[in-house]
Amino acid sequence: MTGHHPVTAQPNDTTPETDTVPMFPALSRMERRPELQPRVFGREPYWRAPVTTASRDAYVPAWNWTSPTAPDVPPAQRLTLDANGAYLGALGGIDVAHSHLTRRGPVDYPIGPKEVLPGYYLIDVPYWPFSGTIVHPLGDSARLETESRVWIAHPTLILLLELQDQGVISVEILDSWNAQARTNLRKWQAHLKQVRAELLDAIEQAQTDAARAFHRARYDAFKEGYSAALSMMLTGEKCKTHRPDWTHAVHAQHAATMWRKGWRWTGAGYPIVSMGHTDELTVLAEDLAPAMSRPKPPFRYDPTGHALGAMKPKPTATEDAPTTAPAAVLDTEGDVL
Numbered sequence: 001m002t003g004h005h006p007v008t009a010q011p012n013d014t015t016p017e018t019d020t021v022p023m024f025p026a027l028s029r030m031e032r033r034p035e036l037q038p039r040v041f042g043r044e045p046y047w048r049a050p051v052t053t054a055s056r057d058a059y060v061p062a063w064n065w066t067s068p069t070a071p072d073v074p075p076a077q078r079l080t081l082d083a084n085g086a087y088l089g090a091l092g093g094i095d096v097a098h099s100h101l102t103r104r105g106p107v108d109y110p111i112g113p114k115e116v117l118p119g120y121y122l123i124d125v126p127y128w129p130f131s132g133t134i135v136h137p138l139g140d141s142a143r144l145e146t147e148s149r150v151w152i153a154h155p156t157l158i159l160l161l162e163l164q165d166q167g168v169i170s171v172e173i174l175d176s177w178n179a180q181a182r183t184n185l186r187k188w189q190a191h192l193k194q195v196r197a198e199l200l201d202a203i204e205q206a207q208t209d210a211a212r213a214f215h216r217a218r219y220d221a222f223k224e225g226y227s228a229a230l231s232m233m234l235t236g237e238k239c240k241t242h243r244p245d246w247t248h249a250v251h252a253q254h255a256a257t258m259w260r261k262g263w264r265w266t267g268a269g270y271p272i273v274s275m276g277h278t279d280e281l282t283v284l285a286e287d288l289a290p291a292m293s294r295p296k297p298p299f300r301y302d303p304t305g306h307a308l309g310a311m312k313p314k315p316t317a318t319e320d321a322p323t324t325a326p327a328a329v330l331d332t333e334g335d336v337l
Helices: 026-032 086-091 154-165 186-205 209-235 244-267 285-292
Strands: 064-066 078-083 095-097 119-124 149-153 173-178 182-184 272-276 280-284 311-313
Touching: 026 186, 026 209, 078 086, 078 285, 086 186, 086 209, 086 244, 095 244, 119 154, 119 244, 149 154, 149 244, 154 244, 186 209, 209 244, 244 272, 244 280, 280 285
Parallel strands: none
Antiparallel strands: 064 272, 078 280, 078 311, 095 182, 119 149, 119 173, 272 280
């Protein structure tokens, strides 16, 4: 693939035009370039498939959770980690519907995680026995306090079925909207990943403060662009694509991926202090080095911020809070997403 540049303007060494960098057109690139589209046998997807009742009522896990059992330690002994390019990473990890969604009713058992079709599934909110250790896999949204049944996107169901296979919970699928014809967004994600890498390289290679500020503005415009792409799919306004099920799938995949990291962390014997904003994980700082030194770490760790989906330290309001890890764990590689 040849290099693609989100903007063509170049920085002035003294007065970079950081305020005029346009938002990166992430969605329109995919819509207009056949090589980036989620096609099947050369056929374009159903760009504006009918919106289902499940789409309008879809629940995507979210949380702002603090463990009631975590050790009470000063802020300086905590470490908050967040994911690099989390939603962009989620783009490449899922299948989405190529056609419209069809209502198929309850799902017959048994069904495994790999047999789940793209779409939505109505489930009873399962009981979660580890609420003192990690947030419910559906999160702690206020909706779960008033609703006993929710429509979830297929990446969330896949996570729940994985937990069911582990004997942790029980899942009942009461209704469903899904599609037999599936595709994926990996070509689009690969293009965006390349653009992101080029922009990060440009920031690192900048020779002046002005040039660095300009390239940071380009990078911010890029992040804004692919975040806006997911929002635009929800409404279908000013774009070719009206597929809320695609957006819900990406958001749900991101949430499921982040939750799995916390689950593996506790499974390795380390406590979680809190989980917030869906992509933040706060742990004890002293646990990071031994966790990353395990033969199979709970997640990938990349403090440079380059590796998609890998975790990095997040600066906090506390000046003396750790923001880096021991050098021995900086190059550790763990599970892929």
